[in-house]
Amino acid sequence: MNMFNFHKKWQQGVSLIEVLITVAILATLLVTVSLGVTQMVYNRSALLTNTVALYLAEEGYEMVRTVRDDDWDEIDTLTTGVTYYLDITPTDISVVTTPVVIESTYTRSFVLSDVSRNSDDDIVPNGTTGASVDGNAREVTVTVTGGSSPQVFTGLITNIYAI
Amino acid sequence: MITRMYSRGFSLVEVLVYLSLFVILVTASVGVVFSLNTLVERYQAETALYRSGNQVLEQTLLSIRQGDQLNLFSTIQASPATGRITIANPATTTIISRVGNDLQLEINGTNYGSLLPDNVTVDGFTVYHYPRSEGEFVRVIIELSATIDGTTRTEIFYGGAVVRGSI
Numbered sequence: 493m494n495m496f497n498f499h500k501k502w503q504q505g506v507s508l509i510e511v512l513i514t515v516a517i518l519a520t521l522l523v524t525v526s527l528g529v530t531q532m533v534y535n536r537s538a539l540l541t542n543t544v545a546l547y548l549a550e551e552g553y554e555m556v557r558t559v560r561d562d563d564w565d566e567i568d569t570l571t572t573g574v575t576y577y578l579d580i581t582p583t584d585i586s587v588v589t590t591p592v593v594i595e596s597t598y599t600r601s602f603v604l605s606d607v608s609r610n611s612d613d614d615i616v617p618n619g620t621t622g623a624s625v626d627g628n629a630r631e632v633t634v635t636v637t638g639g640s641s642p643q644v645f646t647g648l649i650t651n652i653y654a655i
Numbered sequence: 656m657i658t659r660m661y662s663r664g665f666s667l668v669e670v671l672v673y674l675s676l677f678v679i680l681v682t683a684s685v686g687v688v689f690s691l692n693t694l695v696e697r698y699q700a701e702t703a704l705y706r707s708g709n710q711v712l713e714q715t716l717l718s719i720r721q722g723d724q725l726n727l728f729s730t731i732q733a734s735p736a737t738g739r740i741t742i743a744n745p746a747t748t749t750i751i752s753r754v755g756n757d758l759q760l761e762i763n764g765t766n767y768g769s770l771l772p773d774n775v776t777v778d779g780f781t782v783y784h785y786p787r788s789e790g791e792f793v794r795v796i797i798e799l800s801a802t803i804d805g806t807t808r809t810e811i812f813y814g815g816a817v818v819r820g821s822i
Binding site: 508511512515518519522525526529530532533536537539540543544547548550551554555557558561562563580582583584585594595653 | 669672673676679680683684687690691694695697698701702704705708709712783785787788789790791792794810811812813814815816817
């Protein structure tokens, strides 16, 4: 009986619907693998551009520090909450208010914020009761856009030369 | 019954449909395989760039931050033309230099070889320094290329640090 069934099916061959189902399964597999690999490559590209942007953000913070090293007044005269940019030439670094685009891709900006301290000189959130703004410190937030997503680097600078 | 089905065979329409599906499937498969191969090469090249850029920048920035501020101008020489930076403090002298399309690391006279894997080359290694009234800022721009088979990707990394040293 089994031999007979096998023989019969072999003789029937493959029906059109079976071929269509097989093709559909193979096509689905191809599309799934393609989408997976494409997403993987996209993620790696994003990681690369975000890494470049993050180094630019860290460099931006270090540049603000070196502006501070030149003269604290250069920081003190900047307005908190205003977006500034760094203009870099082979011989000088300066703070400007017009956007500077790096390699036609990345835009790096920074914003200064007040730093408040309590009676123990500990840093506390701005607006805390009893806290006062430290005139010799600023919080620097550097933002770099142009990568897959904005990269932000935040740090503190102080007027170390006033001590 | 068995004999009838066997002798019937495929109709012309069925054969044409099968052939069409076969051609479409093979064409699509070959196209996808070639496309995926290119994508995977790009993935590998960007992975190599990501790792190499991190490695070179971290090594360079670490060395800069360990520079001795007391002897700043005599210990840090930035030479954009030659692609070479020498950073020294009382304990360590680090030299990162471009040799052809490679970046070599030397610490206290010992050559630690290339900072880059075989499939990554350096197309540019430029160092700028900005002396300020207090301290100094050093900037490094590194252009790297990674080649995997027929795929080449290029990326420029920027990094900079204030020389802290011993004040």
